[in-house]
Amino acid sequence: MSIASRPKILMIYTGGTIGMKENPETNALEPFDFNHLLDNVPKLKMLDFDIAHHQFEHPIDSSAMTPEHWGQIARVIEDNYDCFDGFVVLHGTDTMAYTASALSFMLENLAKPVIITGSQLPIGEVRTDGEENLITALQIAAARDLNGEHVIKEVAILFENYLWRGNRSTKRSADNFNAFKSNNYPELARIGLGITFNRDALWRSKGPDLPLRVHYKMDTNVLYIDLFPGIQENVVRRMLATPGIKGIVLKTFGAGNGPNNPWFIDAIKETIERGVVVVNITQCNNGSVHPFRYVTGLDLARAGVVSGHDLTSEAAITKLMFLLGCGLTPEEVKNYMEYSLCGEMSC
Numbered sequence: 001m002s003i004a005s006r007p008k009i010l011m012i013y014t015g016g017t018i019g020m021k022e023n024p025e026t027n028a029l030e031p032f033d034f035n036h037l038l039d040n041v042p043k044l045k046m047l048d049f050d051i052a053h054h055q056f057e058h059p060i061d062s063s064a065m066t067p068e069h070w071g072q073i074a075r076v077i078e079d080n081y082d083c084f085d086g087f088v089v090l091h092g093t094d095t096m097a098y099t100a101s102a103l104s105f106m107l108e109n110l111a112k113p114v115i116i117t118g119s120q121l122p123i124g125e126v127r128t129d130g131e132e133n134l135i136t137a138l139q140i141a142a143a144r145d146l147n148g149e150h151v152i153k154e155v156a157i158l159f160e161n162y163l164w165r166g167n168r169s170t171k172r173s174a175d176n177f178n179a180f181k182s183n184n185y186p187e188l189a190r191i192g193l194g195i196t197f198n199r200d201a202l203w204r205s206k207g208p209d210l211p212l213r214v215h216y217k218m219d220t221n222v223l224y225i226d227l228f229p230g231i232q233e234n235v236v237r238r239m240l241a242t243p244g245i246k247g248i249v250l251k252t253f254g255a256g257n258g259p260n261n262p263w264f265i266d267a268i269k270e271t272i273e274r275g276v277v278v279v280n281i282t283q284c285n286n287g288s289v290h291p292f293r294y295v296t297g298l299d300l301a302r303a304g305v306v307s308g309h310d311l312t313s314e315a316a317i318t319k320l321m322f323l324l325g326c327g328l329t330p331e332e333v334k335n336y337m338e339y340s341l342c343g344e345m346s347c
Contacts (some may be wrong), residue, residue, distance in 0.1 A: 007142035008050045012076050015059030015067065016092030018119040018130040028246060041123065041131050052084070062092025062099075062118075065319065067218040070102045077107065077114065078214045086113040086141030090134070093118050093171055094181055096157060097314040100166025104155040104315075104342050105322040108213040109205070111139045116166060117159060123297035128308055134159060138193055140147040143195070154203040154342065156188055163189035165203065167315045167344040170285075183286045184310040184346065203343045219324035222247040222317055226283070233263045240271040247277045247320040247333070250305065251313060253275070256280045256289035257296040263297050272304035275330045279337055281308035281316050288346070306334045309345045319344065 013019060026097040044051065054076050060069070077087055091099055100116050107114065119130030137158040141222040143151040155166035160178040168185040189197045192256070221244050225236065225291055248271070252258050280289050280300055288310035301307065307317050319341070323333045340347060 001108060004119065006048055008051050008052070009086050009088060009138055009141050010076070010080050011027050011051060011053040011088045011090060011138075012073055013053060013055045013059065013090045014062070014065075014073065014092075016054060016062050016090060016118045016120065018090055018092075018117075018123050018134070019059060041134060043131065043135060044138075045086065047135070047138060049138060050138070051138065052140045054080075059345065060092075062095040062345065065095045065099060067102065067220060070099055070218065071216045073099070074103060074106045074214050074216065078212065081112070081212050081320075084112075086115065086152075087136045088134070088141050089114065089116045091116050091118050093120065093159075097166070097169045097171055097180070097312065098318060100155050100169060101312070101344070102218065102318040102322070103316040104167040106215045106218075107155065108215060108283065109210040110212060110342075111153045111205070112150055113143075114155045114166075115141045115152070115153065115163075116157050120175070123284060129160060133160065133201065136195070139195060143197075152188065152202065153196055153205075158191075161191050162185065162187045163191070165201075165343055167318075167342065170312050170314060172285075181285075183284050183312075183344075184288070190237055193342065215322065217325035217327075218318075218321040219246060220251070220321060221245055221324065222320045224249050224313065224317065226251040227253060227258055231259070233261075233267070236264065237267050240267055240276075241253065245276055246324050246330075247279070249279050249281060249308070249313065249316045249320065251283050252280055252289070252297075252300070253283060254309065255293050255297060256282060256291050256300065258300055260296050260299065265303055269303040270303060277324075277330050277333045277337070278305045279308045279311075279316055279320065280305045281311050281313060307339045308337065309347045311345050315344045 017246040021073040115137045117133045121128040123130035157164045157166050157169045159180045164182040168182040169180050173179045186201045287305045291307050323336050
């Protein structure tokens with residue numbers, strides 16, 4: 001491979017366990033700087049890549065991640081899009097699926113890999129998973145097919161043995177190295193002795209390649225309502241009446257069912273009539289909302305609740321933020337919530 005053809009990859013370090021170091025006084029893990037991370041992965045020099053990096057001014061634990069930080073990541077990608085072949089975002093695991101989902105909507109017409117990874121153990125520890133995750137993420141970001149095209153043209157999460165579509169992923173374990181799972185969509189790649197891509201599962205735009213268009217406005221006037229047996233009317237009505245609320249993700253039972261109490265359906269209907277968008281997703285790890293299968297789901301649909309099909313909770317809430325941030329009417333938001341924008345749902 002000639003010097004001119006070496007893949008150019010930009011690593012964006014936001015913080016997270018992969019770059020943390022133990023505070024000798026408190027024994028707590030704290031974000032460190034990017035040089036600490038590079039010093040602990042000498043194998044990076046063995047990759048025949050041109051690797052540059054961008055570090056958040058103040059690396060953060062991912063539990064402190066906000067839509068403003070998503071905008072910072074998107075800005076770095078937009079500013080460097082034409083100069084690099086791919087991007088690797090180093091991120092904490094706790095909110096990684098939210099960031100991956102949000103970026104998938106924010107980066108319209110993305111045609112290059114944005115691979116998000118991290119680790120369960122700091123990269124400086126003996127048994128760390130961080131080194132392997134980082135190196136594999138870089139290799140995937142640099143991968144091209146026989147025609148010279150990028151193999152990955154979407155936002156994806158790389159963790160341990162799998163590459164998952166970002167907006168289909170959920171953190172499933174706080175302890176295991178295989179910390180993420182896509183319950184309703186197959187892996188994009190399986191990592192073993194080699195990297196085996198699942199070509200049929202990869203995102204490909206149905207139209208011609210268009211210039212990258214980045215959306216920065218995310219409207220955070222949204223919330224979850226997680227149903228449970230015995231939920232009280234006063235609690236539901238108070239949540240539905242939250243000042244300024246524009247969108248609600250209703251996490252229902254099974255195939256999209258909720259209580260059949262008249263007050264519940266009435267409260268939901270009144271909220272929708274105020275112009276609030278209510279999206280129905282299932283609490284189950286696998287499966288989809290089928291609003292016409294049972295009468296309780298049908299009652300919600302008749303009240304105007306939108307089916308979220310098989311959206312993850314992370315994709316549902318970030319998609320709502322994105323669509324509301326685009327300045328669309330409630331009716332337009334409802335229509336787009338049932339339409340797959342970038343492979344986030346099966347419908």
